[in-house]
Amino acid sequence: MSPAFEHAVLQLVGQIPPGRVSSYGVLAQLAGFPRHARHVGKLLGQLPEGHALPWYRVVSSAGSISRPGTEQADWQRVLLEQEGIEFSASGKISLFRYGWPAESYTPCGVG
């Protein structure tokens, strides 16, 4: 992937406020690379251990944590809950409520 892609995505991830979440697809689009959702996930997975980015604030478009069953997923849920995010019984997050930026998660794109 182009450095521009990585730069844009990583910067966006850093902009996600505590207690809020964003999704792969939305980040890709905001970064200027629509339909590159998979690459956002790829990028986050390639992040080194000592990074300061809130990678855990990124979930799938359905509001669920990716790669269930892995330590990453387990840890991610804990971190999100620590920021006050609530999970449904099926382990999903309400993007309508916690999604960031809000414009990207409102029914008609209007706030």
Place this chain on the structure above:
DNA sequence: CACATGACGCGTA
């Protein structure tokens, strides 16, 4: 070039 893989997303059943 063909085939397989991946922290995804959407439409349909």
Place this chain on the structure above:
DNA sequence: ATACGCGCCATGT
């Protein structure tokens, strides 16, 4: 709401 199939784009074999 859940499960399956297919599209998407880059990378490795």
